[in-house]
Amino acid sequence: MTENLDIEIPLFAFSHCRDVVAAVTKAGGMGVLGAAWMTPEELDMSIEWLEREVDGRPFGVDLVFPGTAMDDEKSPAEYLASIPDAYMAFVRDMLDRGGLSDLTAEDRDAFMAENAVKMAMTNRKSRDQLDVTLARSSVSLIVGALGVTPDWVVKEAHARGVQVGALVGSARHAVKQREAGVDLLVAQGTEAGGSVGSVASMVLWPQVVQAAAGVPVLAAGGVSRGSHILAALSLGCQGVWLGSLWLGTTEGELSPEMREKLFAAESEDALLARVMTGKPGRMLRTKYVDAWQAPDAPALLSWPMQSILNGYSYKRAEHARDLDYWTYAVGQVIGDMKGHTTVKSEITRLLNEYVDAVEELQKVTDID
């Protein structure tokens, strides 16, 4: 797999932040840019930036293909308009009670309109993002977030010599993706940050390896130490795929205060809930998440309205510099993340720990 993709180490990094993607690729791994929130124009600019930055080394792009989940596709403005007033009022009252200063109505409306464009992941947007990605010959890998990768995506990517990967949370989905013709599977356990299934990595990884029937599998969900990499390889995976760990790096998308909020948390604080998107996902437990889970809270909105609505609290928390009502997708490895790092230092640490773990394993398995 590393030969196929022309990388030195089988370490893949998912990040919304192009600086992380570039740094991982430059370190010999494969950075994969999370493009779900980008407009096609923003994605094109980011790919162009990456091309200049990585100087011919391989990188990937992660896209969301909503597929049949979005039968009644609307424009971002229509999605925004379909959020009931009572829901905006619920969030506003919660934040007022928490003492967070509000935005002006003008700033709030402008931000919500912009956020709707980011969060409404429609089929039309995916189509445009794919066109932009395939038009640039620099992209080596396209990865589809959870959900079966549509046939036409695989065909069009392969026609341009681009490999296709897909995230799966169950062996059943692995079979479907394999049948769809993907080149690479990312087996993501429930420990992971973001949208997740319910099966833990220890059980899932070998199940997916078996179902993949020869298609290479990357281990995702709960990887933050070199010993995890050894475990992943022992369970039949060919590499690892990490997301949460990069949130603690200076190259990542979070402010120093947000990073510190994560460092103060433990693994138990990475809660599985539907608050961020309306679908099950793992996120930092905060007062905001608790308020949505309280018995008097309204039923959560469906995707993408819930994600659009959450932008209001995110922006207000940022504006008021009060992170008690902020939240972010993060996995259980949060309990291992205890201070500011860089991408390079994290990769060096992971590789050193991996070598130590191999040596330790040899000591216990050496029967001479």
Ligand SMILES: Cc1cc2nc3c(=O)[nH]c(=O)nc-3n(C[C@H](O)[C@H](O)[C@H](O)COP(=O)(O)O)c2cc1C
């Ligand atoms: C902040 C954040 C956002 C994520 N967004 C996406 C996404 O848009 N598409 C996707 O395929 N995976 C997404 N993921 C999941 C990652 O691709 C990856 O599978 C996961 O982070 C691996 O587990 P870990 O968090 O334990 O490292 C996200 C993860 C995080 C932490």
